Amino acid sequence: MIKNKYESDYMLKKLGLNRMSEKMFTENSTLDDLNSFFEENIYEYYNIRDKSTSAGKFLYMKTKEEVLEASKQYKRYAIYESLAMADDKLVLQGDIEIDNDFIMRASLSDIKGISNRVAMQKPIYNLYNYDLKEKREPLIKGLSEVIDYISKNYLIGMIVEFSLFEIPVGINKESIIIWELRNY
Structure with missing residues (x-):
């Protein structure tokens, strides 16, 4: 029984299902943590999603700079490539x-x-x-x-x-x- 987003993410990985590569961050993540992710995952656009709640705030097709600014509003969140392209x-x-x-x-x-x-x-x-x-x-x-x-x-x-x-x-x-x- 999958009861929340965390368990869903775990099951996606366990079953080897196709998903976006993403990285989890928290309000305690540093600018260096974020920049390290961006250096390893170079895309034109990214998405950012609140992982602290079901149906949390989701931003689509944002530049690196927009994600850095928006990340200040989240407690627990994920950043991943946007499929906008x-x-x-x-x-x-x-x-x-x-x-x-x-x-x-x-x-x-x-x-x-x-x-x-x-x-x-x-x-x-x-x-x-x-x-x-x-x-x-x-x-x-x-x-x-x-x-x-x-x-x-x-x-x-x-x-x-x-x-x-x-x-x-x-x-x-x-x-x-x-x-x-x-x-x-």
């Missing part, structure tokens, strides 16, 4: 859950240039109690690939937050990034 290659994103009876629930979007959080809050496709045993998956570009990934990685019975791209991304250089796993 891959946005034009987005296929599908959102959250999906397939339970043990293969009933699917999903909030999905194929709108480019928005964060996964916005995609889940304002889905283009909203599926509820969709029986995958009785019906073939809906004709939504990329959905079949996401369902296959969930099955292959034994992610049945949990909510999977993801983004699917036409290009390889993340630490495993796969087309799908898993942002979070939830049972709560």
Whole structure:
């Protein structure tokens, strides 16, 4: 049972799922700590996410300088590469859950240039109690690939937050990034 963001992060790593390389910081992290991260992870844009609470403050597509300034507002946070430059290659994103009876629930979007959080809050496709045993998956570009990934990685019975791209991304250089796993 995954009860919080910390446990989700642990499970993503344990299962070897594709994710963004990220580094955790706290309010006690020094400027040298942050600069060391930026020297090892050189990207045009970064994201910063509050890790102290579920659905914490999230900033998207920020420069190094903007992240340094924003980091002063957080107690516990992560910094990672922004996929903003891959946005034009987005296929599908959102959250999906397939339970043990293969009933699917999903909030999905194929709108480019928005964060996964916005995609889940304002889905283009909203599926509820969709029986995958009785019906073939809906004709939504990329959905079949996401369902296959969930099955292959034994992610049945949990909510999977993801983004699917036409290009390889993340630490495993796969087309799908898993942002979070939830049972709560």
